[in-house]
Amino acid sequence: MGSGTERKNIKIGAAVSIVLKQDQRSGELTxxxxxxxxxxxPVHPHGIKVRLDDGQVGRVKVIHSVED
Structure with missing residues (x-):
């Protein structure tokens, strides 16, 4: 599990928690x-911006580890 501020830690298909633009004040995660x-x-101090499979866009705060 890596930091959401580094692009190299984020992969397509990864499970993540993001903060949407409208939730930046509250810090609510999606x-x-x-x-x-x-x-x-390669690095962004507020988190790498991604689009989720449901179309929502936000900055990565947590990358969830995948247990196989």
Missing amino acids: EGIVQSILTKS
């Missing part, structure tokens, strides 16, 4: 599966 990575830079 869970989903990464469909695409929108941030081009």
